[in-house]
Amino acid sequence: MPDLDDRALGAYLGFAIGDALGATVEFMLPREIAYQYGVHRDIVGGGWLKLASGQVTDDTTMCLALGSALLAGGADAMARQAQGDEALVRLVGDAYIKWFKAKPVDCGNTCRRGIMRYMHEGTLQGPLNPGDGGNGALMRNLPAVLATLGDDAAFERVSIAQARLTHHHPMSDAATLGLGRLLGMLLAGATQSDCQKWVNQWVAQVPDFRFTPYRGYATAYVVDTVQTVLHYFTLHQDFEVALIATVNQGDDADTTGALVGMLAGARCGAAKLPERWLHRLQAATVQSITEQTRGLLALNGLN
Numbered sequence: 544m545p546d547l548d549d550r551a552l553g554a555y556l557g558f559a560i561g562d563a564l565g566a567t568v569e570f571m572l573p574r575e576i577a578y579q580y581g582v583h584r585d586i587v588g589g590g591w592l593k594l595a596s597g598q599v600t601d602d603t604t605m606c607l608a609l610g611s612a613l614l615a616g617g618a619d620a621m622a623r624q625a626q627g628d629e630a631l632v633r634l635v636g637d638a639y640i641k642w643f644k645a646k647p648v649d650c651g652n653t654c655r656r657g658i659m660r661y662m663h664e665g666t667l668q669g670p671l672n673p674g675d676g677g678n679g680a681l682m683r684n685l686p687a688v689l690a691t692l693g694d695d696a697a698f699e700r701v702s703i704a705q706a707r708l709t710h711h712h713p714m715s716d717a718a719t720l721g722l723g724r725l726l727g728m729l730l731a732g733a734t735q736s737d738c739q740k741w742v743n744q745w746v747a748q749v750p751d752f753r754f755t756p757y758r759g760y761a762t763a764y765v766v767d768t769v770q771t772v773l774h775y776f777t778l779h780q781d782f783e784v785a786l787i788a789t790v791n792q793g794d795d796a797d798t799t800g801a802l803v804g805m806l807a808g809a810r811c812g813a814a815k816l817p818e819r820w821l822h823r824l825q826a827a828t829v830q831s832i833t834e835q836t837r838g839l840l841a842l843n844g845l846n
């Protein structure tokens with residue numbers, strides 16, 4: 544049984560692996576992928592972003608931005624006092640601005656709009672917006688899970704606050720909380736049958752997320768993203784099999800890949816991640832993720 548450190552590192556590195564693997568086929572149809580690659584199974588870069596091999600995209604770099612803000616907030620932010628929360632959210636917003644100004648390789652429209660609003664108006668969220676149903680807030684929430692492990696109220700506050708900086712939509716909120724709680728369970732060592740039971744309850748509460756029968760939509764709409772992630776994560780036990788199946792579904796493949804990589808990586812632990820993928824990631828990415836994982840877990844005193 545992997546320990547907490549190994550599962551947490553497995554989640555974060557698994558996320559980056561899924562991002563790097565999926566980015567090659569982002570926005571492609573399954574049949575286009577099949578025509579070009581047969582089965583896409585190697586981290587080779589390219590794709591519409593013309594990535595270097597092993598390069599990650601906004602999914603991973605936004606996680607790192609959130610993680611850096613949570614680490615900067617440190618013990619104060621995690622003191623779980625209401626006034627500490629706003630200061631923390633501003634640190635997160637500032638980290639997103641810094642991330643944006645560094646010219647990331649990609650930035651979703653809703654993320655850009657939200658970061659601009661925070662930059663110009665200083666507001667921590669915009670009004671509820673039917674157009675904010677993309678998966679951009681969901682995709683970057685992993686560090687909030689690590690930083691608040693064992694404290695569900697803090698998890699919910701930090702997650703919703705970081706999400707609303709750019710996305711104010713009920714399905715974005717529900718997805719961010721649900722997948723975050725599933726990750727928290729896996730980090731705590733939940734079995735596959737515990738996870739399956741929890742997922743069944745969750746989709747019973749939020750029927751939009753029901754994924755059986757799987758409709759095969761892997762778009763950046765957060766409902767499609769959650770369905771795809773739950774489908775492939777519950778269908779395949781093996782990290783590699785789950786991830787390959789996910790990214791070959793195409794469309795928002797870097798984000799669905801990252802999220803399946805996160806869950807499946809927490810399930811198997813970092814020590815069991817496929818070497819051939821891990822070694823492809825850029826060394827600086829692996830180092831940042833390793834340092835952040837250790838630091839974020841230390842915030843909640845669980846390791």
Ligand code: MN
Nearest residue numbers: 600601602797
């Ligand atoms: Mn991306």
Ligand code: MN
Nearest residue numbers: 795796797798
């Ligand atoms: Mn994407």
